[in-house]
Amino acid sequence: MITTDICIIGAGPVGLFAVFEAGLLKMRCHLIDALPQVGGQLSEIYPQKPIYDIPGYPEVKAQELVDNLMEQIASFKPTFSLGERVEVLDKQEDGSYIVGTSEGTRVHCQVVVIAAGLGSFEPRKPEIEGLERFEGKGVSYMVRNPELLRDRRVVLAGGGDSALDWTIFLANVAQEVTLVHRGETFRGAPDSAEKVFELAQEGKINLILNSNISSINGNGHLKEVTLVGKDKSSYTMEADHLIPLFGLTPKLGPIADWGLAIDKSAISVNTFDYSTNVERIYAIGDINTYPGKLKLILCGFHEAALMCQSAFKYVYPNQKLSFKYTTVNGVPAF
Amino acid sequence: MINFIVEDRNGEQRPVEVPEGIGLNLMEVLKASEYDILATCGGMGLCATCHVQVLEGHDNFPPVSDVELDILDTLPSAHDDSRLACQLRVEEYMEGALFRIASENH
Ligand SMILES: Cc1cc2nc3c(=O)[nH]c(=O)nc-3n(C[C@H](O)[C@H](O)[C@H](O)COP(=O)(O)OP(=O)(O)OC[C@H]3O[C@@H](n4cnc5c(N)ncnc54)[C@H](O)[C@@H]3O)c2cc1C
Ligand code: FES
Numbered sequence: 001m002i003t004t005d006i007c008i009i010g011a012g013p014v015g016l017f018a019v020f021e022a023g024l025l026k027m028r029c030h031l032i033d034a035l036p037q038v039g040g041q042l043s044e045i046y047p048q049k050p051i052y053d054i055p056g057y058p059e060v061k062a063q064e065l066v067d068n069l070m071e072q073i074a075s076f077k078p079t080f081s082l083g084e085r086v087e088v089l090d091k092q093e094d095g096s097y098i099v100g101t102s103e104g105t106r107v108h109c110q111v112v113v114i115a116a117g118l119g120s121f122e123p124r125k126p127e128i129e130g131l132e133r134f135e136g137k138g139v140s141y142m143v144r145n146p147e148l149l150r151d152r153r154v155v156l157a158g159g160g161d162s163a164l165d166w167t168i169f170l171a172n173v174a175q176e177v178t179l180v181h182r183g184e185t186f187r188g189a190p191d192s193a194e195k196v197f198e199l200a201q202e203g204k205i206n207l208i209l210n211s212n213i214s215s216i217n218g219n220g221h222l223k224e225v226t227l228v229g230k231d232k233s234s235y236t237m238e239a240d241h242l243i244p245l246f247g248l249t250p251k252l253g254p255i256a257d258w259g260l261a262i263d264k265s266a267i268s269v270n271t272f273d274y275s276t277n278v279e280r281i282y283a284i285g286d287i288n289t290y291p292g293k294l295k296l297i298l299c300g301f302h303e304a305a306l307m308c309q310s311a312f313k314y315v316y317p318n319q320k321l322s323f324k325y326t327t328v329n330g331v332p333a334f
Numbered sequence: 335m336i337n338f339i340v341e342d343r344n345g346e347q348r349p350v351e352v353p354e355g356i357g358l359n360l361m362e363v364l365k366a367s368e369y370d371i372l373a374t375c376g377g378m379g380l381c382a383t384c385h386v387q388v389l390e391g392h393d394n395f396p397p398v399s400d401v402e403l404d405i406l407d408t409l410p411s412a413h414d415d416s417r418l419a420c421q422l423r424v425e426e427y428m429e430g431a432l433f434r435i436a437s438e439n440h
Binding site for chain 2: 127244
């Protein structure tokens, strides 16, 4: 069990900055994110786009802002569980919470801060009947440990960068690699596309273009994948693994089941301190809503600061909070 | 006025009427007409949550740009008539078209 003062759900820009504001008040943070990297929408959707409305930065690339935030909070030594989705919030008798993830991680904390943005980034799933029955039994949407695919027959589906990159990587690991793509060209990274065509020519992978997966079959575990071409021809092949790689899209997910007041896929909060209707649970950034809400990074930062002033009483019930400028005290470190 | 028909995720079709020269893209018009479209990236052609199929009238449409194709390619169920609504300016060529809003997952 991980023990911390504040458990932050979501490591987007707002969750990251909350670590700083909490750190100034000597509160420690643990962050959990479904994505394998920090930065939320900024690093997942638009890492190379310039942002123009961060105070003090006439222009900053999204990924650069995330990197700077990580540098800014480093001295407060936040800890992270990445690639894990928060599933449950368990209230304890003393009022504290245990936060539980999809991977079985448990975090004991005094305060829960939901900085979940538009929801947790989840893989897009193709429409194949029975696909979910085989999840974890041959079907997965990301490659966590390539070693598990060694000497197996793997079918990848998709036309984006990650489909290309994994095809190239797995060509030397798996027994057989097949890439299925709806179109006949790849527009992602030209270098990777060229490499994939080369591997196909050398017979190191199977490249099946102009095709979609129409059905899958198996007995407990995946056994067969059936493809259908644009010309309606169909073809069935044996496979141990199917990995559809079609990018990620945010889903509200389990947040809807935690007894919080939800208004149009966002959590209603009190603008006094961004608390929710449940004591010790706060919501900041894109995930919250209140009259006049704007989904801006700048607004999320402000919310993080006010939230911490209020959360302090749960972490240090016997202390009085006195407000100090960073210019007066500098930035304390843990 | 430009008139076209929109089919929502439940298969229900409704006519939509837009004044000419309004200078909006189709995603903005659909959102303003209260259709349930995420448009996570706000119309930058990055998120594909504004995916629509052009069931009728696609022949009159401007061709798909590389950027648009790039993103459509990452979707599990894109079709030959798939477009990103945010990349389509609402103009005369849309007259009489039939759009289907793609399922949320796609
Ligand atoms: C293309 C684009 C351009 C933009 N341009 C600007 C701009 O110029 N200026 C501006 O101010 N804003 C801009 N925005 C908006 C800005 O990106 C958001 O306001 C900001 O990302 C919100 O930060 P956040 O930390 O609240 O949420 P997010 O960045 O959405 O991060 C939330 C994180 O929480 C995780 N999460 C959610 N639920 C769970 C769960 N159950 N378990 C684990 N993890 C979970 C998600 O995986 C995600 O990583 C833009 C957005 C887009 C898409
Ligand atoms: S709104 Fe994101 S791609 Fe159209």
